[in-house]
Amino acid sequence: MKDFHCCATCRHFKPEKTPKGMKYVCGRLGYETKTNYQFNCWSPKEHVIKLMNKETDPKTNWRYIQSLSFSSTNYRGETA
Structure with missing residues (x-):
């Protein structure tokens, strides 16, 4: 599976065009970031x-959960 985990693929990633060039900010954390950073x-x-769900790992049959809620459900959809 490709590594999709980076700031540029996050829903909180906010690119801003400035006179000095591009500036990238995390809307959740409020910090300046870079496209390839991971948090x-x-x-x-x-x-x-x-895209992640199209590339399901055949060994584990792992699929990313469709609904992202910050509850007791982990990334595999299992309840903790």
Whole structure:
């Protein structure tokens, strides 16, 4: 499976064009970031979830959960 986990694929990633060039900010954390940075609070955009689900790992039959809610459900859809 490709590694989709980076700031550029997060729904909170906000690119801003400035006179000095591009500036990238995390809307959730409020910090300047870079496209390839990774944080544990990553919440992928809908089109990224669809791409991830197309590339299901045949060994584990792993699929990313469609509904992202911060509850007791982990990334495999199992209840903790």
